[in-house]
Amino acid sequence: MSSVPTDRQYLESHEWHKTEGDSVTIGITQIAADELTDITYVDLPKVGKKVSAGQPFGVIESVKATSDLYSGVTGEIVAVNDALKADPGLVNRDPHAAGWMIKVKGTVGDKLLSADDYLKKTGH
């Protein structure tokens, strides 16, 4: 039985969204990282770029597959995790904390799922 942090919300496509003040931090779940297996590259946009809920904001690559990363938030990117450039494996090791990807100034839409619903919808 899997579990994911309950202090945040999720997209069915495995991106977690944690509200911290007036911005939302986005990353992917351990479930997604395990599916991808060894991550080799995370393509993230620059600070200042605008993202839209339901649209891809980046790409993640592993030895096994390449996947789009989706945002559940509309707003402007205020921070990007540069650690992932040199160490994409950080997403496999600590996807819920140190492996965060972007921080967006905006609010979560209502399409996001609770931890329980995310686990149910993704069959975990």
Added chain:
Amino acid sequence: MLKRTPFYDFHVSAGGKIVDFAGWEMPLLYRGIVAEHHQTRNSGSIFDVSHMGRLEFKGKDAQVFLERVCTRGLADQKVGQSRYSLVCNEGGGILDDVIVSRDTKHWTMVCNASNREKLNHWFHQVRHDAKLDFDMADQTESTAMVAVQGPKVIERLAEHLPVDVRALKRYHFETGSVMGLIKFTVFRSGYTGEDGVEIVLSAKLAGMAMKMLGSGMDKPNATLKPAGLGARDTLRMEAGMPLYGHELTEQTDPISAGLGWAVDLNKDFIGAAKLREVQSAGPKRKLVGLELEGKRIARQGTPVVKGGRVVGEVTSGTQSPTLDKSIAMAYVDAAESPEGTQLSVDLRGTENPAKVVKLPFYKRTK
């Protein structure tokens, strides 16, 4: 209904992540693709390859038949020897790549799991049309097969197998039995670019064999550990070995794929006429290795471009764990195929530089 090999229970208990591969429930990985890849290059891994087709041919016209459907010359193949070959259709398109082995009273063929049904149908048709007299049996489900690959494998198996694996030459095989009970055939061959063997045995005894072969595999410093299909793919890619459905398809021919060495154009086999044409005109496209700048991976279908023009297409790609480089195999226009040619791959709209390099990317030094 997905099929299970005799090692399915072992895969689950060893923590294997099970996926659907060619209609079989197979382990993609146990501990991690990169970890299993390094284990194979540094020590040894055991791969379940029981899903692959194992066919047997015997009788009066068995050799004539195999000479007819295989591109490789088999007339001078000795008993105990195995050869890599292609099976082509009339147009010279590749139906499968196989390993053909000659035994005292019969021949065997190992083919891809994904092409087993197709080859069965094709072989029955050829036998019927050519009115050849021989028996053909599909032994896939009554047997099991494991590949044991890595630099420490031969020494390790020499301790356990009653066959002199050290003396067994590459692409040769020998039959033996353990305790007079477990009959097996061991082939000195593999799909990883490392030394090692592939072992075929009765499906009923697979469990017992795994216990003996794999005892102590869960210890951290075990010489042999299980490895899955994910590592099998990264290993073969580094070794520049083609995979059916990627480098080899019915729309590609062996000459363009750089496999002319496995084709005897002096022989009359199905597809020979077309392949002689390709050979004399020179292939229009050739299979090459690409080394990408940076860490991004080019996957099957990625366009290869030069000066704004599409000059080819990627067939396989990954981040090479051993070389720590992004590598790919691709068909490119013959003019762009020389080693050192600077090209690019179109990764979702971004042009990423890629250089043509010689295959294989990795070669075992020893």
